[in-house]
Amino acid sequence: MRAVSAAVLAVTAHRSVHDVLRTILTSARKLVGARYAALGIPDGAGGFAEFIADGVTDEQWSAIGPLPRTHGLLGQLLREPHPIRLADIRAHPNFRWWPAAHPDLTDFLGVPILDGDEFVGELFLANSCHEGGFTADDEELMRLLGAHAAIAIVNARLYERARELSIMEERNRIARELHDAVTQKLFSLRLTVDAAAALLERDPARAATELATVRRLAGAATEELRAIVDGQRPADLAGDGLDIALRKQAELLDRVHTATVSYTACDCVPTLTEARQRAVYRVAQEATHNALRHADATRVAVRMVVHNGSVELTVSDDGSGFDPRSAHGAGRRLGLASMRERARATGGVLTVRSEPGAGTTVRLVVPTGG
Missing domain, CATH: 3.30.565.10 (Histidine kinase-like ATPase, C-terminal domain)
Structure with missing residues (x-):
């Protein structure tokens, strides 16, 4: 139970969906003692939006080839809300095949990850490190971890969506502030520069006055930009009311x-x-x-x-x-x-x-x- 508690705490400590998935996978493999583990998140179109594995090297992963599809035994775990525990995966009627570079699997334990009635993903382990293969206790542990995993995955997705919305809102705020404040000052700045250029030869004194206004406008635009970036109130408003x-x-x-x-x-x-x-x-x-x-x-x-x-x-x-x-x-x-x-x-x-x-x-x- 201490190991399960540590695994659940590790899973829920992350806010990134990818970090949550990786922690679920390594926690599951460690809890039951498996040689291989994998976790897939379906994309709703017959494939996996994310599919990660543990126990294979990067070279093996590259040699295996494209991601699997949600068919056969993997597809069954995304349709039926029950774990599957086998002494030999190849004996299951829905087993099909694996690529030439794929590790040989024997005993198998797979659990669906459910959020209510929605299949959020699937977690499976293969080749137990213990004599006799995976047990009913292992199955119960994975069922428990899968329930917590579903909550963690959903929360991580919500956090990432909220973060995306926050970024969009901030971008919109900056765009609005730039348009409302800095654009006006730059427009006035351009007109003043034009006026100074026209006066430079025939009336240097007035040109100097216009250039002083240019400096003031440039300084005001700089302050506005600083306030926008910092999310503060407009510079003039902050100082004068x-x-x-x-x-x-x-x-x-x-x-x-x-x-x-x-x-x-x-x-x-x-x-x-x-x-x-x-x-x-x-x-x-x-x-x-x-x-x-x-x-x-x-x-x-x-x-x-x-x-x-x-x-x-x-x-x-x-x-x-x-x-x-x-x-x-x-x-x-x-x-x-x-x-x-x-x-x-x-x-x-x-x-x-x-x-x-x-x-x-x-x-x-x-x-x-x-």
């Missing part, structure tokens, strides 16, 4: 772009969670960026007010407008999706009112407090 950060953003864009960008807010400072502050800030960034880059707006007005337990952000422009139901361009589609996702994730409501030739108004309402 929401109201001042929005004001500074509007002043910078007004300075860099030909369009007039203004910001107004009520006197009261909104009480928002960090996630909601970040959502308001990023939506303001994205909506303003869309107006300047895609809509050729001459005026962009950013406004934030607090009333009825909510913070309301509106970004209005007098640009070319568009049909929100069929937004064209990858950047605009991603931007709209990003704003809607930010609103949804923080319990807010986002509306976009626009039509070709009539400008655009983006409105975000998020609740205050916790």
Whole structure:
């Protein structure tokens, strides 16, 4: 029982499916004393998604050739929920053959690995190291290990899937943050560089001022990238708070772009969670960026007010407008999706009112407090 307990603990200690399978196999072979052991996970198409063996060398494994199929005796273990114990595997009616380089097998013990009614895999051992072959006690041990193996395999699969989802979510977060923050700053940076280049010969003093703005924008972009990688709140927001950060953003864009960008807010400072502050800030960034880059707006007005337990952000422009139901361009589609996702994730409501030739108004309402 101590050996079984140690085997179960070893199996459940792993989170990788491959590590779980390998530990099940070596534990089983050690528990009953077998010369050979193998474990297969079916792929649902007549083959094995994974098949590992213990007791053969790498050279022997290579010489054996392709993985077996789920037919014959191996197939029976994936159809019937009962162990199979034989004094000679070749005497079983479902035994077929093995490749020329395959080790000669005699006595055999195979158990299905079941998760409820689902056949998760199969474990089998051959050529007992003890006189008389495999016993009923060996069979019971393997049945017990197989039950724990099923739990460990299912848990390892769930862990790997959760990890994959976490990685996807993080990739999506970084893509959204890059689009919402850094793209805008790089766009402004490019315009400022163009302006500095145009002024360099005829007005060096103004060119120097523009280059100072370039340095500031480059520094801000660097800070944004660092915050994105670290998963932190936006650099401006972390240092100044929401109201001042929005004001500074509007002043910078007004300075860099030909369009007039203004910001107004009520006197009261909104009480928002960090996630909601970040959502308001990023939506303001994205909506303003869309107006300047895609809509050729001459005026962009950013406004934030607090009333009825909510913070309301509106970004209005007098640009070319568009049909929100069929937004064209990858950047605009991603931007709209990003704003809607930010609103949804923080319990807010986002509306976009626009039509070709009539400008655009983006409105975000998020609740205050916790």
